[in-house]
Amino acid sequence: MISLVVGLAIVLDTYQGLGLGQQVSVYAQVDRWQNIYAGQRFTYQIVIDGYNQPGQVDLTTLDRFRPMPMGNQDLSQTSIQVINGRTYQQSTIRLVMNYSLIVEQPGHVTIPPVDVTIEGRTYRTNPVEIDVLAPGTTDKLALEVLISDPNCYVGQPVILTVRLFIAQDAEVGGLEFEIPALLDQRLIRDDPQDIPAHARPAKVYGNVTAYVWQEQVQYKGRPWNCVAFKKVLIPQQPGLLDLGQCTASVALATVVQAPSSIFDSFGFFGARTRYDRFGLFSGPLVLNARPLPQTGRPDGFYGLVGAYRISATASPTEVCVGDPITLTITITGPYLAPVQWPQLEAIPEMAQNFKIPSERAWPTVSNGQKVFTQTLRATSEQVTMIPSIRLPYFDPVSGSYQVAKTEPIPLKVMPTRVLTSKDVGTASAGPPRSSQIEAIRQGLAANYDGPDALVDCRQPGIAAFVRPAYLATWAGPLTIMLFSLGLKLARQASPTIRAASRKRRAAARAVKELRRAAATKDLGAATDALKRYVADRFDRKAGALTPADCHQIVLQSTNSPDLAGRFHTLMSQLDATRYGSQGSDAIAQDWLDRAIETIERIDRAIR
Known part of the structure; x- marks a missing residue:
C-alpha cells in the first residue's frame, strides 16, 4: 500500500481574498487507497482552496515523472442548514488540477514540491511520499516492441510496431501503454499505409491515437490473443536519439473468489473476481539517425528517403494538335504522404511541347500507390512523345541518391484541320448598299424639325417630390435600402x-x-x-x-x-x-x- 503524507495546511503564503474573502491554500496529494506500480501512470493532484481558477504551475521539478495534464475539476459548493429557525450557509471554494505521473522503478519515492502562481502570488505545495510497488510477472502476458530500421537517416520513415500477447485463457480488466517515443518532439509521427481493415482508432498514449487491431496468432509455439498497432516515426535531426523504453501495465484476473456466505449462494453478491496489476517492459529504444550526404544530391530532390518507383501511362496516344491527353502517373514507395505532385512544368520538353493547365485533380492513394492524373495538349504535330519524368530519392540501403524515371511515351500527333470557305459554303454577294443616311420626309418614319417639334419636358420643382405619386416612387426604394443597411449593421454587430x-x-x-x-x-x-x-x-x-x-x-x-x-x-x-x-x-x-x-x-x- 501507499505511504502518503499530505500536509493540508502547508503553503508558502496565505492571504485574504483575491476578491473572494477567503484564505487561499495550495497543497498536493495522491489517492492513498490506490496502489501505485512501477511503469504505471497514477493521478497527482494540486488542490487550490479559496480560489476556483487554475493557477500557473511550474512542473520543472516533476520532469523525471513525465507529467501530463489531465484536466481540472471545480469542486466548489454551498450548503445551507436551518437549525432552530436560524439559517446557516457554508461555502467551499476549491479547484483540483489533475496530472498523471509515472515512476519507472519500484521503491520509496518523494514527489518534490511545485510552485503555483495565482494572481501574481506564488505558493509552494508540500512534498508527497509514495511507495511504488513492483508489478507482478506472469507467463500469460508478453510484450514485443520493434523498430523497422534503428540505423536510419534523417527524414526516413521507420515503423514502430507494438504487440501485446495475451494468453487465450486470461481475463484482462484493463491495460495501459507508456510509449515516450510517441511524444518525442524530435520525431514526426503518422499512421502507416498498411492498416488492417478491422483496425479501429484508439488513444494509446496521452492524446496520441493509433489504429489498433486484435487477432489470434502463434507466438513462441503457443496460441495467443494479440493486441497490436503501428506508427510511422520520422527523425528530424541527426544523432543518437534515446526514445526510452515502452511499458504495458495490464490488470489480469488472478483469483475468482467463491461465495463466502449463504447470501452469496442466493446470488445477492455472487462470485467476485480479483485483478492484479502486471507490468511488461521493452528494452531501450534507440534511433541512430544519420544525416543525408550533401554531395551527389540531384536536382529536384525534396526529401524522399526510401525505395520509390514511378511509372506513367497516357491515353489516347493518337491525337490532333490541341486534343486532350490524359497522363496518369503512379508512384510506389514505403511512405507516400510526403510524395509531391511531379513538377511537369520544370521539364523543358514538357513545357515546350505541351499545354499544361494549372488545375490539377487530387491524387488518390490505394494499395500502396499514389496516383496523379493530369491533362496535356500537344502544341504541334512535331511532338512525338511524352518525355521521361524524374523522381529523385535517397536510397538508405545503398546510402546514395537515386533517380527513378518513367519510360518515354510515344505519341502520334496529327495537324488540326482548318475550316475553309468550301467547308462552310460561300454566300452570293449582292449589289453594294449605299451607306448614306437620307432624311425621310413623309410617312410613319418621317423626320420632323423646327420649333413645333419641341415638347415641353421641364420637371417640376422640389415641392413636387412630396406629392403622393412622386413620394411612392422614391420613398419605397429608399426605405428598402435603409432597412437592408440596418440589417447588415445589426448582423455585423452580433x-x-x-x-x-x-x-x-x-x-x-x-x-x-x-x-x-x-x-x-x-x-x-x-x-x-x-x-x-x-x-x-x-x-x-x-x-x-x-x-x-x-x-x-x-x-x-x-x-x-x-x-x-x-x-x-x-x-x-x-x-x-x-x-x-x-x-x-x-x-x-x-x-x-x-x-x-x-x-x-x-x-x-x-x-
Missing part, C-alpha cells in the same frame, strides 16, 4: 453572427491565403493560414495555436484520427521545412495541394 460568418468563410479564406503563400514561397504564411483556418472554423485564437492544439481540435470536431493526424503532420512538416536546410523551391505547390485537400475534407466531415 458576435454570434460574426462567428458564424467566420466559420462559413474559413475554408475559402484559407485556400486563398495558401495559394498566395505558395506563389510567394512563404511557408511561414502557409503555416499562419492553417492556424487561422482552425481559429476561424472552430472559434479559437490563432496566435496561441500549436500543431498539437490543432490536432486535438480537429480530432474532437471530426472524430477522425486520420484527418487530425494529416493536419498535424502537414503543419509540423511545414515548420520543419521552413526552418530546415532544403528550402521551399520544390515543395510549395505540394503543401498547397495537401493543405487544400485536408481543409476540404475537414469541412465535409463537420457539416
Whole structure:
C-alpha cells in the first residue's frame, strides 16, 4: 500500500481574498487507497482552496515523472442548514488540477514540491511520499516492441510496431501503454499505409491515437490473443536519439473468489473476481539517425528517403494538335504522404511541347500507390512523345541518391484541320448598299424639325417630390435600402453572427491565403493560414495555436484520427521545412495541394 503524507495546511503564503474573502491554500496529494506500480501512470493532484481558477504551475521539478495534464475539476459548493429557525450557509471554494505521473522503478519515492502562481502570488505545495510497488510477472502476458530500421537517416520513415500477447485463457480488466517515443518532439509521427481493415482508432498514449487491431496468432509455439498497432516515426535531426523504453501495465484476473456466505449462494453478491496489476517492459529504444550526404544530391530532390518507383501511362496516344491527353502517373514507395505532385512544368520538353493547365485533380492513394492524373495538349504535330519524368530519392540501403524515371511515351500527333470557305459554303454577294443616311420626309418614319417639334419636358420643382405619386416612387426604394443597411449593421454587430460568418468563410479564406503563400514561397504564411483556418472554423485564437492544439481540435470536431493526424503532420512538416536546410523551391505547390485537400475534407466531415 501507499505511504502518503499530505500536509493540508502547508503553503508558502496565505492571504485574504483575491476578491473572494477567503484564505487561499495550495497543497498536493495522491489517492492513498490506490496502489501505485512501477511503469504505471497514477493521478497527482494540486488542490487550490479559496480560489476556483487554475493557477500557473511550474512542473520543472516533476520532469523525471513525465507529467501530463489531465484536466481540472471545480469542486466548489454551498450548503445551507436551518437549525432552530436560524439559517446557516457554508461555502467551499476549491479547484483540483489533475496530472498523471509515472515512476519507472519500484521503491520509496518523494514527489518534490511545485510552485503555483495565482494572481501574481506564488505558493509552494508540500512534498508527497509514495511507495511504488513492483508489478507482478506472469507467463500469460508478453510484450514485443520493434523498430523497422534503428540505423536510419534523417527524414526516413521507420515503423514502430507494438504487440501485446495475451494468453487465450486470461481475463484482462484493463491495460495501459507508456510509449515516450510517441511524444518525442524530435520525431514526426503518422499512421502507416498498411492498416488492417478491422483496425479501429484508439488513444494509446496521452492524446496520441493509433489504429489498433486484435487477432489470434502463434507466438513462441503457443496460441495467443494479440493486441497490436503501428506508427510511422520520422527523425528530424541527426544523432543518437534515446526514445526510452515502452511499458504495458495490464490488470489480469488472478483469483475468482467463491461465495463466502449463504447470501452469496442466493446470488445477492455472487462470485467476485480479483485483478492484479502486471507490468511488461521493452528494452531501450534507440534511433541512430544519420544525416543525408550533401554531395551527389540531384536536382529536384525534396526529401524522399526510401525505395520509390514511378511509372506513367497516357491515353489516347493518337491525337490532333490541341486534343486532350490524359497522363496518369503512379508512384510506389514505403511512405507516400510526403510524395509531391511531379513538377511537369520544370521539364523543358514538357513545357515546350505541351499545354499544361494549372488545375490539377487530387491524387488518390490505394494499395500502396499514389496516383496523379493530369491533362496535356500537344502544341504541334512535331511532338512525338511524352518525355521521361524524374523522381529523385535517397536510397538508405545503398546510402546514395537515386533517380527513378518513367519510360518515354510515344505519341502520334496529327495537324488540326482548318475550316475553309468550301467547308462552310460561300454566300452570293449582292449589289453594294449605299451607306448614306437620307432624311425621310413623309410617312410613319418621317423626320420632323423646327420649333413645333419641341415638347415641353421641364420637371417640376422640389415641392413636387412630396406629392403622393412622386413620394411612392422614391420613398419605397429608399426605405428598402435603409432597412437592408440596418440589417447588415445589426448582423455585423452580433458576435454570434460574426462567428458564424467566420466559420462559413474559413475554408475559402484559407485556400486563398495558401495559394498566395505558395506563389510567394512563404511557408511561414502557409503555416499562419492553417492556424487561422482552425481559429476561424472552430472559434479559437490563432496566435496561441500549436500543431498539437490543432490536432486535438480537429480530432474532437471530426472524430477522425486520420484527418487530425494529416493536419498535424502537414503543419509540423511545414515548420520543419521552413526552418530546415532544403528550402521551399520544390515543395510549395505540394503543401498547397495537401493543405487544400485536408481543409476540404475537414469541412465535409463537420457539416
